[in-house]
Amino acid sequence: MDDIRALGEAIRSSRYLVAFTGAGISEESGIPTYRGRGGLWTKYDPDKYANIDYFRQDPSYYWDFFRDVRYPMLSRARPNDAHHALVEFERHGNLKTVITQNIDGLHQAAGSSRVIELHGTTREIICMDCGKNHSMETVFRVIEKGNPPVCSTCSGGLRPNVVFFGENLDRDVLEKAFAEAGASDFLLVVGSSLVVSPASHIPLRAKSHGAGMAIINKDPTPFDDAADFTIHDAAGKTLKRIADIILR
Numbered sequence: 001m002d003d004i005r006a007l008g009e010a011i012r013s014s015r016y017l018v019a020f021t022g023a024g025i026s027e028e029s030g031i032p033t034y035r036g037r038g039g040l041w042t043k044y045d046p047d048k049y050a051n052i053d054y055f056r057q058d059p060s061y062y063w064d065f066f067r068d069v070r071y072p073m074l075s076r077a078r079p080n081d082a083h084h085a086l087v088e089f090e091r092h093g094n095l096k097t098v099i100t101q102n103i104d105g106l107h108q109a110a111g112s113s114r115v116i117e118l119h120g121t122t123r124e125i126i127c128m129d130c131g132k133n134h135s136m137e138t139v140f141r142v143i144e145k146g147n148p149p150v151c152s153t154c155s156g157g158l159r160p161n162v163v164f165f166g167e168n169l170d171r172d173v174l175e176k177a178f179a180e181a182g183a184s185d186f187l188l189v190v191g192s193s194l195v196v197s198p199a200s201h202i203p204l205r206a207k208s209h210g211a212g213m214a215i216i217n218k219d220p221t222p223f224d225d226a227a228d229f230t231i232h233d234a235a236g237k238t239l240k241r242i243a244d245i246i247l248r
Contacts, residue, residue, distance in 0.1 A: 004238065007214050007229045008245030014186035014212070017094040019086055020202055022101045024191025024217055028080040028236045031073055031104055033193075044069070052164035059148040059157060066160070067147070070122060071140045079110035082190060085239035087111040092246055097180045101192060101199055103162050116177050118169055118199050120162040125149075129156025136160075174198065181205040186212040191235045194221040 089095035187206035214229035
């Protein structure tokens with residue numbers, strides 16, 4: 001508890017707090033992580049379900065996954081204590097930006113007002129021909145009638161508005177994320193294994209500019225030794241305790 005109290009005090013005294021979140025923050029909302037024990041990629045081959053070349057070759061493979069796994073999972077998911085705690089940090093005036101590797105939209109659902117989505121969002125489906133945006137609810141209903149789904153305007157092919165394996169992150173989004181990390185005086189890493197590059201280098205940008213850093217993750221990360229605080233525990237429980245300290 002001493003580490004949590006000290007971390008709470010460090011966050012409360014920060015003037016430009018930035019959060020960097022990964023799959024672990026959404027695990028308590030019923031969305032499994034991708035890697036590690038019980039992760040999605042232990043059950044589904046990422047070279048088929050998440051690779052842009054395979055998607056172009058046979059999009060129905062992804063859309064089967066979307067219909068049977070992704071959509072039911074996201075439609076049930078709700079923000080948890082970790083998401084809500086970050087909103088409280090923002091309302092308190094400390095948290096300026098959330099940088100997330102997640103594509104589930106739960107930060108926005110919780111009420112975070114400034115979210116940088118490094119890998120896009122699966123809640124938006126875009127037409128690859130005319131660019132029309134479709135909701136995932138609409139596309140789910142279309143898939144029930146036929147797979148792969150097509151655009152209701154031009155009959156073009158659809159894709160989720162996410163970064164597939166084999167695609168580069170949007171340069172402007174990545175530059176914005178690095179700029180926020182560089183501007184921060186404290187970076188809070190939550191639920192990220194910090195193994196996916198180039199996003200994993202964002203915390204190092206904060207450290208190189210003199211920011212403090214805390215890592216809250218169930219498992220060790222490659223950057224634990226660089227952090228001022230390292231807590232290997234559940235995100236929701238930990239951030240709720242910290243929020244209690246900041247808001248008391």
